[in-house]
Amino acid sequence: xxxxxxxxxxxxxxxxxxxxxxxxxxxxxxxxxxxxxxxxxxxxxxxxxxxxxxxxxxxxxxxxxxxxxxxxxxxxxxxxxxxxxxxxxxxxxxxxxxxxxxxxxxxxxxxxxxxxxxxxxxxxxxxxxxxxxxxxxxxxxxxxxxxxxxxxxxxxxxxxxxxxxxxxxxxxxxxxxxxxxxxx
Numbered sequence: 001x002x003x004x005x006x007x008x009x010x011x012x013x014x015x016x017x018x019x020x021x022x023x024x025x026x027x028x029x030x031x032x033x034x035x036x037x038x039x040x041x042x043x044x045x046x047x048x049x050x051x052x053x054x055x056x057x058x059x060x061x062x063x064x065x066x067x068x069x070x071x072x073x074x075x076x077x078x079x080x081x082x083x084x085x086x087x088x089x090x091x092x093x094x095x096x097x098x099x100x101x102x103x104x105x106x107x108x109x110x111x112x113x114x115x116x117x118x119x120x121x122x123x124x125x126x127x128x129x130x131x132x133x134x135x136x137x138x139x140x141x142x143x144x145x146x147x148x149x150x151x152x153x154x155x156x157x158x159x160x161x162x163x164x165x166x167x168x169x170x171x172x173x174x175x176x177x178x179x180x181x182x183x184x
Contacts (some may be wrong), residue, residue: 013026013061016076027065028055028091030091033055033143034142035146037164095141098125102125102137114178138152150172150173
């Protein structure tokens with residue numbers, strides 16, 4: 001490694017096929033930095049442009065990278081029903097402030113097979129009236145599935161919104177046993 005490379009932010013990515021469609025996984029030396037749903041060519045290209053802009057480095061496709069290998073293994077096991085939690089280093093650099101606080105709380109306190117209400121999660125971070133802001137934080141989550149925003153639902157029993165689409169949220173909750181499997 002030359003001296004310039006030590007200071008450059010290396011971003012590697014791969015698209016993996018999952019039970020909810022293709023996901024773009026991107027990682028830095030710090031850890032997994034981004035998960036993007038429905039990673040068609042167009043979605044992938046836009047996500048990579050955003051990453052390059054935000055992280056200051058052109059992402060490189062490298063599915064065999066040691067930075068991604070463990071993440072890919074864990075995603076495969078999760079979608080095969082063999083893993084209930086992710087044990088990966090995470091790079092939180094794409095999110096900050098209240099959003100990061102809420103997402104960290106979600107990641108550490110809402111396990112596989114459970115759900116939490118938007119208002120309940122707001123209360124857990126000391127902002128009991130901030131249910132709507134929690135919803136915005138879920139929409140800004142750069143690490144969905146790993147930071148399980150699909151587990152946040154409406155207090156009245158509704159499923160709530162989801163950046164990956166409601167069908168994707170239903171399928172993730174079904175995979176975790178919270179909802180019945182879709183009939184078709």
